[in-house]
Amino acid sequence: MPGLLHLVTCAATPLRRIGELLDQLVAARWEVQVIATPAAATWPFLTGVRATTGRPVLHRMPLPDEPWPVTAAAAVLVAPATFNTINKVAAGVNDNLAVGVLNEHLGGPVPVVMAAHVKPELRAHPAFARSRRFLTEAGVVFTDLGHPLDWTQTVAALDPHR
Incomplete structure (x- = not known):
């Protein structure tokens, strides 16, 4: 069995088809x-996640009297990975549960794959190239979500890490 995969989801169009990725x-x-990032947690496409995974969607830091909701993972996948999240993680911003989980795994033994979904105008932004280069050097494996959307390359990127 491959183990537990943390699937970090960001608010971007491919989230509409997250059920296909989960399958x-x-x-x-x-x-x-x-x-889920705070923005992704508001999207209705995550409603069927618990039925597929048997686990609730985590989307907020626990309150002081609540247990830590995140357990150890064998791998981390960010899909879709947005401009905002990629840049936040590269900069070490730790302002929500999703990026916090990513920051905790960056540079460690747990493999991290990011399936980037970034429009051309934002790919041209200097911060994006710098962030992607930094994260790649830290061991993150990138895939790009194209059009038409096909999760196959993203799922395959996890194979070497099993």
């Missing part, structure tokens, strides 16, 4: 814990 991950025998 592929479950078929690949991953146990999946979805951790």
Whole structure:
């Protein structure tokens, strides 16, 4: 069994088809814990996650009297990974549960894959190239979500890490 996969989701168009990604991950025998950015947590496309994964969507830091909701993972996948989240993680910003989980894994032994969904105008921004280069040097594996959307390359990027 591959183990537990932290699937960090960001608010971008591919989130509409997150069910397809979850189906592929479950078929690949991953146990999946979805951790949504605050913006992604407001999107209705995550409503079926618990039925597929058996786990609730995590989206906020626990209150002081609540247990830490995130358990150890075998791998981390960010899909879709937005301009905002990629740059936040590269800069070490730790302002929500999703980026906090990513920051905790950056440079460590747990593999991290980011499936970038960034429009051309933002790909041209100097911060994006700098962030992507920095994260790649820290061990992050990048895939790009194209059009038409196909999760196959993203799921395949997890294979070497099993």
